[in-house]
Amino acid sequence: MADRNPALMAGIPELVVLSLLADREMYGYEIARSIKTVTQDLLSVGEGVLYPALHAMESRRLLRSRSIRVDGRMRIYYGVTARGKTRLARLTSDWRRMSRGVESILGSPSHA
Amino acid sequence: MADRNPALMAGIPELVVLSLLADREMYGYEIARSIKTVTQDLLSVGEGVLYPALHAMESRRLLRSRSIRVDGRMRIYYGVTARGKTRLARLTSDWRRMSRGVESILGSPSHA
DNA sequence: ATACCATACCTCGTGTGGCAAGGTATATGA
DNA sequence: TCATATACCTTGCCACACGAGGTATGGTAT
Numbered sequence: 001m002a003d004r005n006p007a008l009m010a011g012i013p014e015l016v017v018l019s020l021l022a023d024r025e026m027y028g029y030e031i032a033r034s035i036k037t038v039t040q041d042l043l044s045v046g047e048g049v050l051y052p053a054l055h056a057m058e059s060r061r062l063l064r065s066r067s068i069r070v071d072g073r074m075r076i077y078y079g080v081t082a083r084g085k086t087r088l089a090r091l092t093s094d095w096r097r098m099s100r101g102v103e104s105i106l107g108s109p110s111h112a
Numbered sequence: 113m114a115d116r117n118p119a120l121m122a123g124i125p126e127l128v129v130l131s132l133l134a135d136r137e138m139y140g141y142e143i144a145r146s147i148k149t150v151t152q153d154l155l156s157v158g159e160g161v162l163y164p165a166l167h168a169m170e171s172r173r174l175l176r177s178r179s180i181r182v183d184g185r186m187r188i189y190y191g192v193t194a195r196g197k198t199r200l201a202r203l204t205s206d207w208r209r210m211s212r213g214v215e216s217i218l219g220s221p222s223h224a
Numbered sequence: 225a226t227a228c229c230a231t232a233c234c235t236c237g238t239g240t241g242g243c244a245a246g247g248t249a250t251a252t253g254a
Numbered sequence: 255t256c257a258t259a260t261a262c263c264t265t266g267c268c269a270c271a272c273g274a275g276g277t278a279t280g281g282t283a284t
Contacts (some may be wrong), residue, residue, distance in 0.1 A: 048271080052270090071280075075232070091120075095214065098155065108150065119242085126241095160245080160246095160263095185251075
């Protein structure tokens with residue numbers, strides 16, 4: 001995992017967390033591992049970023065949570081609310097727009 | 113132009129400015145306009161972001177500048193240094209990695 | 225018993241960096 | 255004379271990623 005460009009990561013945790021949870025409920029630790037495995041280590045969201053993000057998203061009503069005790073360990077499962085789905089759609093749109101914009105500059109030496 | 117997502121824009125100005133200037137020298141005001149036209153309004157970097165960014169990049173020796181007086185108005189042309197080219201390569205690589213990572217999550221409901 | 229690691233949650237302090245809102249000044253056209 | 259485009263600039267605020275640390279449990283190896 002060569003990366004670590006904090007600036008480029010801004011806004012990404014919210015987007016990928018919403019996207020993952022839209023598919024199924026997950027708990028924090030699981031989300032962190034999922035991001036690594038699904039992206040094949042292209043992305044990684046540390047716990048110092050993930051947990052505060054989850055709390056912020058819950059307080060903004062994008063997520064709801066429920067605590068479950070499994071094998072003596074506590075897990076907090078998160079799911080996406082209706083508001084969260086709307087937010088996901090918006091973020092996805094913003095991301096694609098941005099991404100296309102960047103690619104249009106990276107991929108075009110004007111050669112004029 | 114649809115609205116802005118400040119978080120997702122983080123790191124982008126440095127990348128696109130380096131990319132544009134790698135092609136040819138430009139001055140600040142021109143860069144701002146170019147970003148809009150080249151991306152067809154997908155991206156926009158305001159002057160409150162651009163000028164501080166240019167100064168920061170110059171002090172980090174990624175850019176060099178020269179002032180020229182044209183039609184009574186001053187213009188400060190910026191060009192990319194060798195260090196800047198290295199930085200551009202790095203940022204481009206980081207961006208593509210990140211972008212692929214995000215797409216791999218957005219484009220894959222696990223359905224498992 | 226005693227390490228040790230994986231699981232599973234958490235917070236705090238620091239630094240980077242986008243952004244709006246302001247400012248200065250010149251040339252041009254109405 | 256007034257507005258608009260050009261062309262530069264700074265300040266203050268705030269969002270956010272990150273590393274480094276902390277708590278606690280269960281299983282496994284020594």
